[in-house]
Amino acid sequence: MDQVEDPRQQGKIRQPLDKIFIIVLAATLVGADDWGAMEILARFRKQWLSTIVDVSSGIPSADTLARVFSLINPEQFRAAFIDWVQQIIEFAEEDSGAVLLPVIAINGITLRRSHDRNTGKLPIHMVNTWCSQTKIILGQLKTDEKSNEIAAVPELLKLLDIKARLITADAMSCQKQIVKTCIDHGADYLLAVKNNQPKLLAEIKSHLWHRKPKSYKRPNIDFFRLMNLV
Structure with a gap:
């Protein structure tokens, strides 16, 4: 993830990007679908996280996770x-x-x-x-x-x-x-291939419709079947 630039002021960073990315990824994989759930899971699994990243600065809050992801270049x-x-x-x-x-x-x-019907x-x-x-x-x-x-x-x-x-x-x-x-x-x-490509579909039908299967021969197989093209 070194390709992702950290948009925060370098002197004020307490929670590095790699920790934040790992927390969000791990939480998403187990079904967390909001920032609060991700923070809770990270705190619950802090010991496991410590085997992957440095957690000496603590676990980032839900607000921090949300803010960082709103700032990084998608x-x-x-x-x-x-x-x-x-x-x-x-x-x-x-x-x-x-x-x-x-x-x-x-x-x-x-x-x-x-979608949002009220705002279009x-x-x-x-x-x-x-x-x-x-x-x-x-x-x-x-x-x-x-x-x-x-x-x-x-x-x-x-x-x-x-x-x-x-x-x-x-x-x-x-x-x-x-x-x-x-x-x-x-x-x-x-x-x-369906009717969104009518000319191609017509050519396939023309080429394959009357073909009959031949005996199986190695290494070539000359067998065609037309199904669900209409």
Whole structure:
């Protein structure tokens, strides 16, 4: 997390960023969803925290946690978090001697109760990249509208190490720029096709509809099946 600049006055800092980040991360992982709950958990687990960070200056209050996160640069934090997660994956791969990220799934979600009808605030849309094997969210980007997922997906993929991975996504992400990003970064892709791409769907139907399976031969398999395309 060294990439994240501390915006506070250096001479007045009692609670370093690394301690604050670890407290917030650990608390979030066990279900804490507000600053007060995070402070309570940190105090309850102070002995455990002391094995990771210096707690000699005490546990930061809920107000301190909230203030620090309101001041830090969100772009820097996101980049640092993604980098940290990928380091975890790399360490795991080194220990096991195998690639642990065969599939990265792209998914757009809308956060519940993130809108406000009284003020006209629209709901928050997020684009996530999810490792299906390790069950870890590798990174996410906020979009103003759900339709903006198309532009957000390539930007998010560029932040990740997707070489030799398989990228999967629903029909909304079946876009040329997303495919190009996968190819440029050495990834394979598996994208759904629906009526949002009528010409492509028609070509697939034309090519596959009358194909019949052939006998299984190594190393090539010439077998096609068309399902749920209508």
